[in-house]
Amino acid sequence: MVARVRTVAFQGIEAVPVDVQVMIAPGKVGMQIVGLPDKAVAESRERVQAALHASGLSMPSKKVTVNLAPADLPKEGSHYDLPIALGLMAALGAIPGDMLAGYVVLGELSLDGTIAAVAGALPAAIGANAEGKGLICPFACGPEAAWAGKDFDILAPRSLIAIANHFRGTQVLSRPEAGIHAAARDLPDLADIKGQETAKRALEVAAAGGHNLLMVGPPGSGKSMLAQRLPSILPPLMPKELLEVSMIASVAGELGEGKLTDRRPFRAPHHSASMAAMVGGGLRARPGEVSLAHHGVLFLDEFPEFTPQTLDALRQPLETGDCMIARANHRVTYPARIQLVAAMNPCRCGMAGEPGYRCLRGERCRTDYQARISGPLLDRIDLRIEVPAVSASDLIRPDRAEKSADVALRVARARTLQRERFERLGVTSATTNAHCAPSVIEEIAMPDASGLSLLKDASEKLAFSARAYHRVLKVARTLADLDASEIVGRIHLAEAISYRMSSERVAQAA
Numbered sequence: 266m267v268a269r270v271r272t273v274a275f276q277g278i279e280a281v282p283v284d285v286q287v288m289i290a291p292g293k294v295g296m297q298i299v300g301l302p303d304k305a306v307a308e309s310r311e312r313v314q315a316a317l318h319a320s321g322l323s324m325p326s327k328k329v330t331v332n333l334a335p336a337d338l339p340k341e342g343s344h345y346d347l348p349i350a351l352g353l354m355a356a357l358g359a360i361p362g363d364m365l366a367g368y369v370v371l372g373e374l375s376l377d378g379t380i381a382a383v384a385g386a387l388p389a390a391i392g393a394n395a396e397g398k399g400l401i402c403p404f405a406c407g408p409e410a411a412w413a414g415k416d417f418d419i420l421a422p423r424s425l426i427a428i429a430n431h432f433r434g435t436q437v438l439s440r441p442e443a444g445i446h447a448a449a450r451d452l453p454d455l456a457d458i459k460g461q462e463t464a465k466r467a468l469e470v471a472a473a474g475g476h477n478l479l480m481v482g483p484p485g486s487g488k489s490m491l492a493q494r495l496p497s498i499l500p501p502l503m504p505k506e507l508l509e510v511s512m513i514a515s516v517a518g519e520l521g522e523g524k525l526t527d528r529r530p531f532r533a534p535h536h537s538a539s540m541a542a543m544v545g546g547g548l549r550a551r552p553g554e555v556s557l558a559h560h561g562v563l564f565l566d567e568f569p570e571f572t573p574q575t576l577d578a579l580r581q582p583l584e585t586g587d588c589m590i591a592r593a594n595h596r597v598t599y600p601a602r603i604q605l606v607a608a609m610n611p612c613r614c615g616m617a618g619e620p621g622y623r624c625l626r627g628e629r630c631r632t633d634y635q636a637r638i639s640g641p642l643l644d645r646i647d648l649r650i651e652v653p654a655v656s657a658s659d660l661i662r663p664d665r666a667e668k669s670a671d672v673a674l675r676v677a678r679a680r681t682l683q684r685e686r687f688e689r690l691g692v693t694s695a696t697t698n699a700h701c702a703p704s705v706i707e708e709i710a711m712p713d714a715s716g717l718s719l720l721k722d723a724s725e726k727l728a729f730s731a732r733a734y735h736r737v738l739k740v741a742r743t744l745a746d747l748d749a750s751e752i753v754g755r756i757h758l759a760e761a762i763s764y765r766m767s768s769e770r771v772a773q774a775a
């Protein structure tokens with residue numbers, strides 16, 4: 266007799282159906298797993314046998330064959346333990362096989378028969394719900410899986426014995442509650458930053474339109490401080506975004522306690538990060554930092570210290586909003602719609618451009634350092650600002666600066682305007698100005714006559730690329746939204762162009 270249990274394999278954040286078939290037949294005593302298992306799946310044999318033994322079931326003294334179908338799809342990870350064990354129990358008659366038919370199963374087994382948490386419970390639950398099936402997952406993953414739907418049938422047992430008792434009707438498992446992290450109020454506040462009004466304004470504009478931002482300045486001027494305060498002014502995730510972000514975190518095994526949060530991701534990888542860590546990949550084609558920052562912020566501190574290859578790998582995700590990882594045996598796409606925030610010193614000694622300071626290595630100090638960032642990557646950054654050293658008078662001034670909560674209100678208003686405008690136009694691919702298509706931005710950000718002549722002059726004098734032209738329009742649209750103005754005027758364009766120019770000014774000043 267063949268017992269069948271449904272489980273999943275993950276391809277990106279998609280859960281692909283996999284059938285676990287277990288057959289007990291006369292032959293050489295032992296258990297074999299076939300169907301392209303990787304090392305973790307092959308080792309599942311030992312865990313399943315030990316867990317069954319610990320649960321009071323002995324392995325049959327026959328030949329046990331486990332087939333993972335479709336046979337040509339590579340199976341990776343430890344979540345096949347539970348479906349294999351339940352299939353075996355069904356084949357042994359310890360649990361009724363027909364009751365298993367309505368469930369998708371995933372979970373890892375410990376040797377003592379308890380069920381350990383696995384990555385990917387949320388995408389598996391959403392996939393199962395779409396098929397009209399229920400889900401059996403580890404107890405720790407229950408709160409995460411419960412997000413898939415209100416009437417969705419979930420069993421989240423702690424051990425093999427608990428699930429067997431549930432099917433026998435002796436100890437019925439209750440449905441887990443959807444878990445959410447309480448909104449944290451401990452975010453660092455913009456009010457801590459003294460002076461730096463231009464930088465704060467740029468941070469607000471970046472937050473309002475989802476624009477990429479580069480801060481250049483001497484050591485200790487507050488660049489890292491500013492970036493760390495960006496989450497406190499960003500609006501919370503919308504329900505659809507929350508689910509997407511959580512699916513990626515789930516596949517990466519990063520959902521703490523199975524709880525979801527509506528806070529936008531803020532990822533700040535160290536500059537020693539490898540290419541695989543940044544864009545994803547490795548043995549299981551895991552999502553990288555750009556995907557974990559989906560719908561949120563990727564903060565790269567000490568920008569030029571990242572390897573040039575790692576930085577250039579960001580070019581494609583920044584343009585398309587997703588990240589494709591191709592491996593010899595499979596290809597995986599993860600969403601990666603990010604807002605890039607970067608901070609750097611103008612040169613190796615950090616002081617180029619500061620009044621009264623000359624680099625010891627002269628001009629090369631600055632050019633060598635800045636050349637580590639490629640032109641095309643820089644072209645994708647809409648707002649480039651200088652963050653000069655804070656003056657002593659600013660530092661000792663007693664009055665507190667504006668609080669994050671007040672700035673967040675303006676940002677939220679500007680974002681609402683954008684969202685409503687996109688809904689009116691029937692644009693579904695974007696919710697912020699930074700991410701809308703060039704054809705759309707030309708339509709919604711056409712400046713008035715004087716603005717247009719300014720834009721024409723600036724594009725000619727500064728030799729804007731086509732991308733730069735569209736990006737200036739996007740920033741101008743955001744500036745108009747912050748002013749609650751439907752018309753993009755000359756003043757908005759002038760400010761937008763100034764943000765693009767400032768890095769060239771740094772170069773000239775040095």
Ligand SMILES: Nc1ncnc2c1ncn2[C@@H]1O[C@H](COP(=O)(O)OP(=O)(O)OP(=O)(O)O)[C@@H](O)[C@H]1O
Nearest residue numbers: 457458459461483484485486487488489490610655
């Ligand atoms: N504008 C500011 N207001 C108040 N404190 C500041 C300000 N700028 C810097 N500081 C102080 O200086 C410390 C260092 O700031 P921060 O780490 O943001 O500098 P940075 O610009 O990132 O420097 P580096 O280029 O060396 O990374 C902060 O912890 C804070 O104590």
Ligand SMILES: [Mg+2]
Nearest residue numbers: 488489566608
């Ligand atoms: Mg810093």
